[in-house]
Amino acid sequence: MADRTELPDCTGIFSGRGSNGRLAKSDLCDLWQKPYRDRADAVATITDLNSAYTARFGEPICLSSGYRTIEEQAALRSQKGGLAAPAGQSNHGWGLAVDLCPEAYAGERGRWLHDVGPVYGWANPDWAHRGGDGPYEPWHWEFVPGVEALADGS
Template sequence: MNPNGNPLSGEVAVAPPSNGVHISRRIKRITETQEIQIRTTHRRRKLLTRSGVLAGFGLAMFVYPVMGNVVSYQDAIEHVPGVVVGEAPTTGHALLGNGPTLIPSRLPLPSVDDQAHFMATSEKYQVSSILPDCLPHAEYPGENGKLDPSLLCTLWDGNLLRADAALALAQLNEQFKSYFGRDLCIYQGYRTYEEQVATKRSRGYLAATPGKSVHGWGLAFDLCDGDDRGAPKAWLDANAATYGFENPDWAKWRKYEPWHWEYMPGTQALGVYGAAYWEGDGGLGDGAEPPTSTGGSTAPAPVQTEPPADQRPNPTPEPVPGAN
């Protein structure tokens, strides 16, 4: 191009770019971008829709057969064998048909008192957490006042009882302690033959003949002074029988001994109060030989207990001459 602005020979004049061309290209790019975004959005929506359908199908196939359907099927009853008309089946029932049914159990659990009662009146005992070293036995052989130490158990205060009676008394004491806040006060439990001789010598008429005392079988205990009357005695009268213990009738009417309690399952098994053994003051004559236990089948001589030396009733009833 020469200085005058005219093109030289051989040169081609080029027209300046038009603004319309630039605008057209920009609009084209914007349009293409929008189309790409629209196509991407459509693909995402299709993917989400398909995923939702698959998730719903999986839920219907796996969850409903297990959980059942909340909404009853009105028309499915006629197509499910074994379904009683009027009962709407669940989804699982409609799909799987009849099958094993779990029936909910609503049996009431035994109370603490019921459990204690079953334990106390059962012939078979389990090891007690209260007396963990006290092991029950199937049989209790031996002679009155001469029981093998392995058949006896030590109570919380050092007194001894036969194992089955000790386990039952431990349960009774737990209930007593929960009510009064303390243990039962036991004056004496098992008595050896020598101790029975000494008691007979000191108590005379009120003591059993040595070798015939229920204490000698480890089935009786005497309460300390205070627990044989008032609120403790009333509580025992109402609750002791649940655990197998009673203040026997003779201790209420023949010789007043409210402190004396016996384990009745043991005395009944031994036949202590059989009619053939009653005479005079409630026991055999002094000339009778004391029986020997052969595991609970042989009955010992019936007996009344003697009161503790420092616990005579106030006032102490006097023997009535000629009374039976």
């Protein structure tokens, strides 16, 4: 779990309340790159991944998105069409996904993330790979334990 000094106001615990795009502020924690936030349990683990990434590459993982409210997801869907999930259906709305800047997911850094990310519970989902069931999104990464718990209904 992340060093508490890196997450001074984050419990690392998700209450289980709320709905997609409507999570309580108390269940969200700031990521290292403002203004992005995600669910507390997801932030605790990705902060550890970011520490390892920073040690390896000398700078933090560059983010371009985190948690999205239902209104933010609806606006993105309106702007991007089929490249964005409908409001209420994105794992961003559960605080379980981040989008990375191109320099973070390409080349050596991308290969490193694909190898090391799963150790911390983070992965670029199969649907987002070339030839997957969804749009090709190498920038989209999800907190796998949280996504699996949603799928299991827990």
